[in-house]
Amino acid sequence: MDAATQIRDPERSRKVLKQVGREVFAEYGFEGARTREIGARAALNKAMISYHFGGKQGLFTEILLEDIRGARARFSEAVGSGGSSAERLAAFVEALGRLAEERPLFLKMLSRELLDAGRHLEPEVEEEFFGFFGLVREVLVQGVARGEFRAVDPHATHIGLVGGLVWFALTAPLREHLEREGRSPAPSPTWAAYVKHYREFVLRGLASSDSPARESGGNA
Amino acid sequence: MDAATQIRDPERSRKVLKQVGREVFAEYGFEGARTREIGARAALNKAMISYHFGGKQGLFTEILLEDIRGARARFSEAVGSGGSSAERLAAFVEALGRLAEERPLFLKMLSRELLDAGRHLEPEVEEEFFGFFGLVREVLVQGVARGEFRAVDPHATHIGLVGGLVWFALTAPLREHLEREGRSPAPSPTWAAYVKHYREFVLRGLASSDSPARESGGNA
DNA sequence: GTCTATAGGCTGATAGAC
DNA sequence: GTCTATCAGCCTATAGAC
Numbered sequence: 001m002d003a004a005t006q007i008r009d010p011e012r013s014r015k016v017l018k019q020v021g022r023e024v025f026a027e028y029g030f031e032g033a034r035t036r037e038i039g040a041r042a043a044l045n046k047a048m049i050s051y052h053f054g055g056k057q058g059l060f061t062e063i064l065l066e067d068i069r070g071a072r073a074r075f076s077e078a079v080g081s082g083g084s085s086a087e088r089l090a091a092f093v094e095a096l097g098r099l100a101e102e103r104p105l106f107l108k109m110l111s112r113e114l115l116d117a118g119r120h121l122e123p124e125v126e127e128e129f130f131g132f133f134g135l136v137r138e139v140l141v142q143g144v145a146r147g148e149f150r151a152v153d154p155h156a157t158h159i160g161l162v163g164g165l166v167w168f169a170l171t172a173p174l175r176e177h178l179e180r181e182g183r184s185p186a187p188s189p190t191w192a193a194y195v196k197h198y199r200e201f202v203l204r205g206l207a208s209s210d211s212p213a214r215e216s217g218g219n220a
Numbered sequence: 221m222d223a224a225t226q227i228r229d230p231e232r233s234r235k236v237l238k239q240v241g242r243e244v245f246a247e248y249g250f251e252g253a254r255t256r257e258i259g260a261r262a263a264l265n266k267a268m269i270s271y272h273f274g275g276k277q278g279l280f281t282e283i284l285l286e287d288i289r290g291a292r293a294r295f296s297e298a299v300g301s302g303g304s305s306a307e308r309l310a311a312f313v314e315a316l317g318r319l320a321e322e323r324p325l326f327l328k329m330l331s332r333e334l335l336d337a338g339r340h341l342e343p344e345v346e347e348e349f350f351g352f353f354g355l356v357r358e359v360l361v362q363g364v365a366r367g368e369f370r371a372v373d374p375h376a377t378h379i380g381l382v383g384g385l386v387w388f389a390l391t392a393p394l395r396e397h398l399e400r401e402g403r404s405p406a407p408s409p410t411w412a413a414y415v416k417h418y419r420e421f422v423l424r425g426l427a428s429s430d431s432p433a434r435e436s437g438g439n440a
Numbered sequence: 441g442t443c444t445a446t447a448g449g450c451t452g453a454t455a456g457a458c
Numbered sequence: 459g460t461c462t463a464t465c466a467g468c469c470t471a472t473a474g475a476c
Contacts, residue, residue: 115328167382204425265460
């Protein structure tokens with residue numbers, strides 16, 4: 001029985017611990033996560049967390065660094081630097097939607113850490129994190145400067161824009177819970193449907209009077 | 221010294237424990253909150269939590285019941301039942317902004333519980349909670365039915381709408397932290413400025429082609 | 441590289457003194 | 459009504475066997 005766990009493949013152990021760590025940190029937050037739980041789900045002893053990552057904090061840091069860097073790269077590519085501001089903003093909304101759908105644990109981990117006011121972020125992680133969320137501001141400033149968007153405050157717009165997307169991710173567990181019990185007033189939208197709706201909503205909300213500010217895949 | 225704490229005013233003790241509980245639960249979540257911390261901040265022994273509320277869970281439940289009921293009453297009054305859907309929606313945005321500004325701890329407590337998928341909500345609290353957040357849906361359905369709003373999905377719209385407002389509240393501590401360290405790219409908007417911006421943004425985003433869907437206090 | 445055993449410290453709840 | 463003392467259980471980290 002324990003022979004099966006004695007695989008002695010350290011790379012695989014590190015990988016499994018990180019993946020399980022994503023699950024447990026997303027579900028319980030840094031302080032609520034139990035190393036015992038991570039060890040058990042990984043079919044490894046919890047002592048392995050200390051051995052491979054130097055402890056709970058080390059595992060947490062390594063997961064976030066890896067995921068945030070990956071996300072930043074994806075977003076930089078998606079938003080790009082050419083095209084209209086509306087196109088770039090739509091690309092951002094779609095990229096965040098895709099990220100949320102493909103990596104729901106990542107957004108949950110980040111959101112929990114935000115509620116914890118970044119208490120468990122080491123400086124290196126903090127820097128990556130702010131760079132990641134600061135990406136869209138440039139697009140908003142550009143759109144306003146070009147007159148493509150109304151003269152909105154980019155800071156306020158940025159917060160509301162991200163909020164609408166992140167909130168969808170944050171409330172997903174509760175919506176699923178409600179639907180499972182048949183207590184939801186209506187079926188929850190899929191990510192694809194939500195992103196389609198939200199892209200249109202945002203571009204209409206920002207459009208200047210003389211610019212429709214919406215195109216890139218017309219819909220019904 | 222301990223004579224000062226021997227006030228023997230049970231009503232006052234209950235009140236202080238609830239107020240301090242709001243602070244600690246908002247900051248650490250249900251599981252992260254320490255009864256020792258609540259007792260210390262209340263200048264009472266932690267055993268008093270069990271005496272007055274039957275334990276940590278009892279205090280948590282009583283705080284949420286009280287606050288959610290208060291919020292529901294305020295929102296029902298603010299949104300009302302007459303007037304245009306745009307006016308009612310604007311009233312909702314302003315009421316939520318006011319609530320977030322006046323009771324930031326309440327929104328943080330709720331949001332944390334949302335991330336916990338409602339694990340610590342007793343049935344009675346859960347019911348109040350859903351009624352509270354379900355209030356705005358009726359306005360959206362009405363606006364679409366009247367043709368005042370575009371034919372948006374009320375469920376998706378509801379999520380995005382609330383998200384933009386709650387996110388502003390949730391990220392406030394982090395923004396303040398950044399500004400204190402001079403790492404913020406721009407000064408954070410006040411609640412009043414944000415609500416003004418957001419109301420306009422939302423009404424433009426929802427307006428049907430033949431209806432401006434925005435009035436109620438014209439701005440620049 | 442992995443496990444077991446244990447250390448050292450913290451938790452929420454509660455019995456009983458006042 | 460409030461406090462002190464204490465309990466049983468849990469946590470993370472780590473030393474040492476294999």
